Amino acid sequence: MSVSFEGIGRWCATFLAGDVEQGDPVKISANGTVAACSAGDDFCGVAVSERDGACSVQLGGFITLPYSGTAPTVGYTALCADGTGGVKAGGTASYLTVDVDTTEKTVTILL
Numbered sequence: 001m002s003v004s005f006e007g008i009g010r011w012c013a014t015f016l017a018g019d020v021e022q023g024d025p026v027k028i029s030a031n032g033t034v035a036a037c038s039a040g041d042d043f044c045g046v047a048v049s050e051r052d053g054a055c056s057v058q059l060g061g062f063i064t065l066p067y068s069g070t071a072p073t074v075g076y077t078a079l080c081a082d083g084t085g086g087v088k089a090g091g092t093a094s095y096l097t098v099d100v101d102t103t104e105k106t107v108t109i110l111l
Helices: none
Strands: 011-017 025-030 033-036 045-051 054-060 062-066 075-081 087-101 106-110
Touching: 011 045, 033 045, 062 087
Parallel strands: 011 033
Antiparallel strands: 011 054, 025 033, 025 045, 045 054, 062 106, 075 087, 087 106
């Protein structure tokens, strides 16, 4: 039996977008605006779609992201953006980590 967290508790908001691509961890960069995170930045959500200078940002629910560096641990763990569209261990924000796939280098977290 497979375990899936896809779509559980997912909610999104629309923001104006700077240089953002789908899948990027994002941060608030100005009023009502998000930008892609640099390495080490705390992130508020993940861009799930982008079009015409706006993007939908997932702010809550479970999401699977690529990670770099040392594999995160399950449980509550500090994560930050890695600057290449994924996350890495570190930062000041903790997320509930429910799955770490060291083969695929992905981590499933609750935003």
